[in-house]
Amino acid sequence: MKTTPPSKQSVVGRVLGLVAMVAMVAIGCGRAVAAPVPAPGEPPAPANAVERLIGSIRGQNAAYEKLTRLCDDIGHRISGSAALESAVEWAAATMRADGLENVRTEPVVVRRWIRGAESARLVEPRPLDLVMLGLGNSVGTPPEGITAEVVLARTAAELDALGDRVRGRIVLFDNPMPSFDAKRGTGYGQTVGFRLRGPRLAAERGAVAVLIRSVTAHSLSTPHTGVTLYGDTKVRIPGAALTVEHAAYLARLIQAGQKVVVHLKMAARDAGEVPSANVVGEIRGREHPEEIVVIGAHLDSWDVGQGAHDDGAGVVMAMDAAAALRRLDLRPRRTIRVVLWTNEENGGAGAEQYVADHRAELDRHIAALESDMGGFRPRGFGLDLQDAAAERAAVEKLRTWTKPLAKHFPGRWPVLEPGMAGADVGPLVEKGVPGMLLLVDESKYFDYHHSPADTLDKVEPAALTEATAAMAAMAWVLAESKERLTPMGASAPRSPGTP
Amino acid sequence: MKTTPPSKQSVVGRVLGLVAMVAMVAIGCGRAVAAPVPAPGEPPAPANAVERLIGSIRGQNAAYEKLTRLCDDIGHRISGSAALESAVEWAAATMRADGLENVRTEPVVVRRWIRGAESARLVEPRPLDLVMLGLGNSVGTPPEGITAEVVLARTAAELDALGDRVRGRIVLFDNPMPSFDAKRGTGYGQTVGFRLRGPRLAAERGAVAVLIRSVTAHSLSTPHTGVTLYGDTKVRIPGAALTVEHAAYLARLIQAGQKVVVHLKMAARDAGEVPSANVVGEIRGREHPEEIVVIGAHLDSWDVGQGAHDDGAGVVMAMDAAAALRRLDLRPRRTIRVVLWTNEENGGAGAEQYVADHRAELDRHIAALESDMGGFRPRGFGLDLQDAAAERAAVEKLRTWTKPLAKHFPGRWPVLEPGMAGADVGPLVEKGVPGMLLLVDESKYFDYHHSPADTLDKVEPAALTEATAAMAAMAWVLAESKERLTPMGASAPRSPGTP
Numbered sequence: 001m002k003t004t005p006p007s008k009q010s011v012v013g014r015v016l017g018l019v020a021m022v023a024m025v026a027i028g029c030g031r032a033v034a035a036p037v038p039a040p041g042e043p044p045a046p047a048n049a050v051e052r053l054i055g056s057i058r059g060q061n062a063a064y065e066k067l068t069r070l071c072d073d074i075g076h077r078i079s080g081s082a083a084l085e086s087a088v089e090w091a092a093a094t095m096r097a098d099g100l101e102n103v104r105t106e107p108v109v110v111r112r113w114i115r116g117a118e119s120a121r122l123v124e125p126r127p128l129d130l131v132m133l134g135l136g137n138s139v140g141t142p143p144e145g146i147t148a149e150v151v152l153a154r155t156a157a158e159l160d161a162l163g164d165r166v167r168g169r170i171v172l173f174d175n176p177m178p179s180f181d182a183k184r185g186t187g188y189g190q191t192v193g194f195r196l197r198g199p200r201l202a203a204e205r206g207a208v209a210v211l212i213r214s215v216t217a218h219s220l221s222t223p224h225t226g227v228t229l230y231g232d233t234k235v236r237i238p239g240a241a242l243t244v245e246h247a248a249y250l251a252r253l254i255q256a257g258q259k260v261v262v263h264l265k266m267a268a269r270d271a272g273e274v275p276s277a278n279v280v281g282e283i284r285g286r287e288h289p290e291e292i293v294v295i296g297a298h299l300d301s302w303d304v305g306q307g308a309h310d311d312g313a314g315v316v317m318a319m320d321a322a323a324a325l326r327r328l329d330l331r332p333r334r335t336i337r338v339v340l341w342t343n344e345e346n347g348g349a350g351a352e353q354y355v356a357d358h359r360a361e362l363d364r365h366i367a368a369l370e371s372d373m374g375g376f377r378p379r380g381f382g383l384d385l386q387d388a389a390a391e392r393a394a395v396e397k398l399r400t401w402t403k404p405l406a407k408h409f410p411g412r413w414p415v416l417e418p419g420m421a422g423a424d425v426g427p428l429v430e431k432g433v434p435g436m437l438l439l440v441d442e443s444k445y446f447d448y449h450h451s452p453a454d455t456l457d458k459v460e461p462a463a464l465t466e467a468t469a470a471m472a473a474m475a476w477v478l479a480e481s482k483e484r485l486t487p488m489g490a491s492a493p494r495s496p497g498t499p
Numbered sequence: 500m501k502t503t504p505p506s507k508q509s510v511v512g513r514v515l516g517l518v519a520m521v522a523m524v525a526i527g528c529g530r531a532v533a534a535p536v537p538a539p540g541e542p543p544a545p546a547n548a549v550e551r552l553i554g555s556i557r558g559q560n561a562a563y564e565k566l567t568r569l570c571d572d573i574g575h576r577i578s579g580s581a582a583l584e585s586a587v588e589w590a591a592a593t594m595r596a597d598g599l600e601n602v603r604t605e606p607v608v609v610r611r612w613i614r615g616a617e618s619a620r621l622v623e624p625r626p627l628d629l630v631m632l633g634l635g636n637s638v639g640t641p642p643e644g645i646t647a648e649v650v651l652a653r654t655a656a657e658l659d660a661l662g663d664r665v666r667g668r669i670v671l672f673d674n675p676m677p678s679f680d681a682k683r684g685t686g687y688g689q690t691v692g693f694r695l696r697g698p699r700l701a702a703e704r705g706a707v708a709v710l711i712r713s714v715t716a717h718s719l720s721t722p723h724t725g726v727t728l729y730g731d732t733k734v735r736i737p738g739a740a741l742t743v744e745h746a747a748y749l750a751r752l753i754q755a756g757q758k759v760v761v762h763l764k765m766a767a768r769d770a771g772e773v774p775s776a777n778v779v780g781e782i783r784g785r786e787h788p789e790e791i792v793v794i795g796a797h798l799d800s801w802d803v804g805q806g807a808h809d810d811g812a813g814v815v816m817a818m819d820a821a822a823a824l825r826r827l828d829l830r831p832r833r834t835i836r837v838v839l840w841t842n843e844e845n846g847g848a849g850a851e852q853y854v855a856d857h858r859a860e861l862d863r864h865i866a867a868l869e870s871d872m873g874g875f876r877p878r879g880f881g882l883d884l885q886d887a888a889a890e891r892a893a894v895e896k897l898r899t900w901t902k903p904l905a906k907h908f909p910g911r912w913p914v915l916e917p918g919m920a921g922a923d924v925g926p927l928v929e930k931g932v933p934g935m936l937l938l939v940d941e942s943k944y945f946d947y948h949h950s951p952a953d954t955l956d957k958v959e960p961a962a963l964t965e966a967t968a969a970m971a972a973m974a975w976v977l978a979e980s981k982e983r984l985t986p987m988g989a990s991a992p993r994s995p996g997t998p
Contacts, residue, residue: 221951222719452720
């Protein structure tokens with residue numbers, strides 16, 4: 001996953017949304033859907049459906065087997081790569097083989113970024129090859145590379161304090177990520193800022209390139225990439241992540257008063273627009289096939305490792321949750337739609353295209369649940385709605401609906417965290433669809449995230465199975481319950497009438 | 500550190516040794532030393548000397564500051580490198596500046612091994628650059644590299660079962676190292692065999708090269724090097740370590756029935772004999788300056804990372820233990836000699852040369868205590884003597900002598916483990932000197948060991964300080980106690996009379 005700005009509307013927006021909702025309910029102008037008419041001959045789901053679903057997923061190793069194929073036969077799969085197109089084909093073929101319905105690829109135009117050859121070398125005070133990965137979407141250096149003195153900033157205030165000393169220099173942003181803490185969480189959000197905005201901030205002050213400390217709390221000489229955002233900045237300078245070890249080393253040298261010079265060489269380039277696709281498959285609902293519960297993840301990955309936790313795990317969870325329903329011949333009241341988005345890591349074009357392609361049925365999207373925190377033990381769900389009151393009401397419903405499930409999962413399951421969703425459901429949330437995120441034990445996620453260490457051996461099969469069961473159980477609850485998660489209109493977009 | 504074969508003599512040898520000792524004691528032919536004559540005007544050490552010693556080490560950050568210089572100003576330092584010679588100069592100059600006596604470099608001829616450019620690439624079933632490090636002392640490949648199918652062996656039995664399928668192939672030894680376990684220890688000893696002997700074993704069966712899984716339980720795409728031993732095998736084939744991730748990946752492909760082909764290219768070569776040196780400095784004893792307690796570590800490292808835990812930490816512990824005695828103007832009854840051996844990692848020439856240079860005074864070596872398990876929290880000491888009865892008696896003495904120290908260290912300190920010493924004191928143990936090893940919390944040592952991740956940031960200053968205090972306290976106890984650790988003759992070499 002990547003960091004997304006909170007998709008919450010402002011307080012003013014919330015109030016307007018509430019007013020709009022009340023108005024709509026008052027005048028009966030919500031986007032109506034057809035009244036529930038049970039399909040003739042379609043029997044109701046068995047009372048123990050969710051138990052059978054969880055049992056079937058636990059009785060097989062199917063998600064892990066899918067993940068093995070994705071990781072070992074295809075490997076990492078950045079937007080625009082042949083590997084991603086192989087993954088698209090594989091996912092569609094596998095969904096068809098698993099008996100999903102309406103399996104299709106929905107074209108998406110993505111920008112292709114190519115890393116190319118890259119290196120960073122310490123020139124002064126002594127020669128040393130630095131372990132690095134260019135940041136995603138970074139521009140390259142001139143062919144001969146950039147050689148410049150390195151200045152150190154651990155905070156934005158330190159960058160400001162450097163003043164004119166940034167000009168013509170390489171800025172090293174060395175802000176350590178704290179270790180995972182059960183109360184404070186991962187520390188990723190508070191640390192990733194310089195990866196996202198460091199090159200932009202430094203360019204505005206006249207720097208020629210940026211190095212960051214890899215965004216991770218634990219390194220064994222492990223570089224971590226991830227997207228950088230230039231926004232509308234005019235001068236784009238290259239950015240690369242050093243390992244924690246090498247960033248800390250350079251910082252120590254600079255703090256000890258030594259002159260540090262680095263030679264950075266990156267052939268990174270934007271290779272323009274290329275075709276890609278979201279992959280979609282369904283279990284059609286027996287009563288309200290037109291009402292849709294989306295479960296999904298992103299199929300693309302960074303161009304290192306195997307994209308096992310990020311987000312191969314989410315991909316196979318959603319695929320296997322649907323496959324299990326077919327294995328058991330279970331059909332919920334509403335449609336469960338698996339969506340595997342393309343281009344989450346460096347563009348988000350897949351998520352945007354999904355919204356554009358399905359705008360006519362967005363008000364019939366009950367919820368969109370993604371997994372993008374890795375294939376770890378599940379602990380609950382995040383829920384993000386535009387409207388705070390509707391969000392509170394929905395959390396209460398989920399609390400009630402998931403009570404019968406709690407006995408199937410250990411601990412105080414599930415945690416329900418309001419205001420949490422992921423990058424791929426963000427554009428849906430903007431349009432009023434309740435966004436959800438599978439919450440897992442994320443204590444190790446950022447050790448692997450965006451690095452060559454995000455490989456199949458890091459995924460514990462039993463944990464992936466549990467996460468798959470949790471996603472499947474929640475999908476069933478959302479698709480089967482008599483009541484919708486949000487009342488008609490509650491999940492309407494911010495400005496009623498906007499498509 | 501590297502693994503050393505147990506230096507214990509056989510049961511027969513033990514019995515003979517015991518007989519010899521009894522005989523020597525009976526006929527009074529032990530190697531006599533001058534009777535203790537207090538130097539005129541040299542006052543006895545204060546009763547609270549060891550408390551002051553520990554206090555001084557805890558009150559400063561001096562060991563860590565030394566380690567910072569060694570890691571950041573010099574860096575990794577393989578035998579024969581300019582960096583190692585810089586380290587020799589730095590260590591001698593620092594010892595002199597700290598006021599140690601008789602500081603000198605003792606010449607050692609070492610073999611220089613040069614890694615050169617190296618790479619491994621998966622050719623079939625799909626192209627992928629593999630993360631690797633050639634094994635230390637490995638021969639290179641032909642300039643064009645070696646391209647061959649890979650066969651898998653996780654055990655020696657599997658290698659045998661491959662029979663003729665090894666011929667002309669690359670053997671992948673994929674034996675996982677178990678995670679650290681407080682009872683069973685690190686699992687290094689049971690795993691390192693294929694690094695040490697894999698190329699030899701495979702060559703004898705007609706293989707053209709060897710790949711091993713890096714000897715570590717935890718990897719974040721981290722390759723680990725280490726020496727391989729050809730012994731007297733006639734055909735030498737190259738050996739390299741893959742990351743755990745890539746070794747496991749290749750193993751999965753092979754187990755899934757896929758044909759795996761790798762292209763291995765290594766320019767490694769033996770560059771012949773070059774001069775190096777052990778670095779020695781002393782705190783001369785006030786009563787028995789001719790009796791010597793050695794404390795030390797190895798100054799060389801592998802050619803990756805910074806050699807921070809292996810064995811920069813041990814180097815600065817020994818240096819700072821002696822420096823603290825000078826800071827306090829404390830002089831023990833016997834001489835404490837700091838020895839920084841060269842060439843531990845890929846030859847052991849420094850340890851052998853020390854024994855040759857000092858053979859005339861080996862019977863006046865009270866003990867030789869090394870640290871080579873990293874700069875972690877100390878937990879006790881290993882003790883290794885040729886003679887089992889003498890070892891038991893010495894452990895009992897240590898138990899009594901260290902009782903007053905226990906209150907200065909947390910937990911049930913110290914653990915005393917018979918039969919444990921390290922590689923550099925091995926040749927001394929063979930000559931009858933009691934060998935000792937500082938035992939530490941080794942739970943993370945092999946995560947870093949021989950890898951690019953063995954860097955200063957992995958060393959916790961407070962832990963290094965405690966380890967330094969433990970080494971200093973034990974050195975003091977050995978050098979100050981009225982009684983010797985072993986009676987005259989008990990630590991004589993296996994065959995009395997052999998030089």
